[in-house]
Amino acid sequence: MSDSYEFVVVANRLPVDEVTAEDGSRSWARSPGGLVSALQPIVRRQGGAWAGWTGQPGDAPEPFDTDGMHLHPVGLSADDVDRYYEGQSNGTIWPLFHDAVEQPTHRRPWRQAYEAVNRRFAEAAALLAAPDGTVWVHDYQLMLVPAMLRELRPDLRIGFFLHIPFPPVELFMQLPRRADILRGLLGADLVGFQRPLAAQNFLQLTGRLLGLDPQEEHVVVDGRTVTARAFPISIDVTEVEELAADPAVQAEARRMRTELGGDRRLLLGVDRLDYTKGIEQRLEAYGELLADGTVSNDDVVLVQVATPSRMRVKEYQELRARVEREVGRINGEYGAVGQVPVHYLFQSMNRAELVALYLAADVMVITPLRDGMNLVAKEYVAARHDDQGALVLSEFAGAAAELPTAFLVNPHDVEDLKRAITDALHADGAEQAERMKPMRTQVRDNDIDKWASDFLETLGTISEDNDKGLGG
Ligand code: ADQ
Numbered sequence: 415m416s417d418s419y420e421f422v423v424v425a426n427r428l429p430v431d432e433v434t435a436e437d438g439s440r441s442w443a444r445s446p447g448g449l450v451s452a453l454q455p456i457v458r459r460q461g462g463a464w465a466g467w468t469g470q471p472g473d474a475p476e477p478f479d480t481d482g483m484h485l486h487p488v489g490l491s492a493d494d495v496d497r498y499y500e501g502q503s504n505g506t507i508w509p510l511f512h513d514a515v516e517q518p519t520h521r522r523p524w525r526q527a528y529e530a531v532n533r534r535f536a537e538a539a540a541l542l543a544a545p546d547g548t549v550w551v552h553d554y555q556l557m558l559v560p561a562m563l564r565e566l567r568p569d570l571r572i573g574f575f576l577h578i579p580f581p582p583v584e585l586f587m588q589l590p591r592r593a594d595i596l597r598g599l600l601g602a603d604l605v606g607f608q609r610p611l612a613a614q615n616f617l618q619l620t621g622r623l624l625g626l627d628p629q630e631e632h633v634v635v636d637g638r639t640v641t642a643r644a645f646p647i648s649i650d651v652t653e654v655e656e657l658a659a660d661p662a663v664q665a666e667a668r669r670m671r672t673e674l675g676g677d678r679r680l681l682l683g684v685d686r687l688d689y690t691k692g693i694e695q696r697l698e699a700y701g702e703l704l705a706d707g708t709v710s711n712d713d714v715v716l717v718q719v720a721t722p723s724r725m726r727v728k729e730y731q732e733l734r735a736r737v738e739r740e741v742g743r744i745n746g747e748y749g750a751v752g753q754v755p756v757h758y759l760f761q762s763m764n765r766a767e768l769v770a771l772y773l774a775a776d777v778m779v780i781t782p783l784r785d786g787m788n789l790v791a792k793e794y795v796a797a798r799h800d801d802q803g804a805l806v807l808s809e810f811a812g813a814a815a816e817l818p819t820a821f822l823v824n825p826h827d828v829e830d831l832k833r834a835i836t837d838a839l840h841a842d843g844a845e846q847a848e849r850m851k852p853m854r855t856q857v858r859d860n861d862i863d864k865w866a867s868d869f870l871e872t873l874g875t876i877s878e879d880n881d882k883g884l885g886g
């Protein structure tokens with residue numbers, strides 16, 4: 415069958431963005447990001463397909479081939495975008511799975527749209543996958559897909575990976591129709607999480623809500639074994655290292671430093687503008703350090719790059735307003751003509767610009783209140799081939815478990831934030847190297863290719879065991 419594929423990726427978004435040229439013509443460009451660059455070679459090698467949304471509301475364009483992948487657009491109407499994507503995914507599940515740092519909103523029409531859209535994705539995967547093929551479903555927008563797909567295609571190997579945290583039992587219990595989500599995930603053979611604790615929370619819930627008998631790393635449901643385990647995601651280390659070694663990128667880093675004020679020490683924040691990222695807490699701590707004279711506008715500058723994200727959702731608009739007000743207040747109070755203590759950029763950057771910033775930064779400040787992993791932390795470490803620079807990292811980012819020699823911090827505690835930033839600023843070259851070296855080794859030894867192959871090899875092995883178990 416020409417239109418059936420051994421390996422199918424299912425994700426909310428396709429790995430391409432539509433770009434409009436100056437003459438108005440439109441084409442597809444591969445989206446930046448580690449996940450796409452890790453999966454694309456696998457998809458290509460296995461003659462694979464990818465089902466996802468284009469990012470634009472309206473009818474789905476016809477399927478097409480690009481970069482050796484078959485792309486199958488799934489259409490979302492404007493209503494679906496409101497209810498499934500901005501509503502249930504980003505207004506209910508996202509905050510609840512991030513410790514409810516913002517209040518989750520519960521709406522019946524959102525749940526209905528989530529189910530309907532998940533079914534559409536499952537049907538697309540069922541259509542694309544070859545007999546006995548492998549389907550890898552991604553993330554919190556599609557948690558019902560594994561079970562829906564298994565019902566349509568019991569022959570498939572199904573893997574699921576959750577990129578965000580999985581909440582503690584008590585918090586998950588708040589979710590209306592919570593058992594549906596568990597049953598949805600249990601349609602997979604392998605459910606992957608960022609952290610072992612997340613896998614444990616999930617397994618525990620299968621006992622509590624579904625009366626199953628979970629074991630350490632698996633649970634049996636309807637005679638099938640479902641494995642739940644951590645696969646901490648990583649980055650494309652080679653890409654970051656190559657950029658960091660590029661003389662043009664290094665020259666850009668030097669230029670940035672000079673423009674930001676000669677020998678002022680540079681603190682850097684790089685985040686999607688999201689309330690889980692702790693940007694307000696970071697600004698509060700920095701403002702207090704300026705206020706109490708621990709740092710001054712003459713010797714320190716903070717560059718905060720915030721990528722616009724989910725800007726139609728009210729909480730994100732409100733966050734933007736609060737962050738921009740605080741930046742204005744700090745600059746108004748502690749700035750001087752021609753020199754301000756915070757440079758705030760509400761924009762996306764290309765990879766080379768980001769790596770130049772990483773090279774220029776003395777202290778990278780990553781302070782999420784909760785984060786599945788946080789790839790920026792790993793990118794910063796990978797870029798620092800000089801073993802210099804200091805990483806302030808929230809204990810509540812998945813990455814903290816792998817990067818214990820960072821300046822770890824509790825972002826809910828402003829005093830602790832101030833302490834960590836000050837310690838990082840005071841670390842001399844020897845201490846910086848002592849902390850950076852083991853982190854660089856860790857990230858180099860565990861890049862995104864290893865992550866993807868670990869997951870897929872595990873999926874292959876457990877599905878074979880399952881087949882044997884059923885056959886015998
Ligand atoms: P995110 O919440 O988006 O990802 P993160 O892991 O930090 O968070 O990834 C962000 C990516 O976007 C990084 O590769 C970063 O370089 C890039 N980026 C950030 N700001 C940018 C800017 N201004 N311009 C250009 N690029 C920018 C979700 C989860 C995370 C998990 C990842 C992967 O919330 O916890 O690590 O998925 O599983």
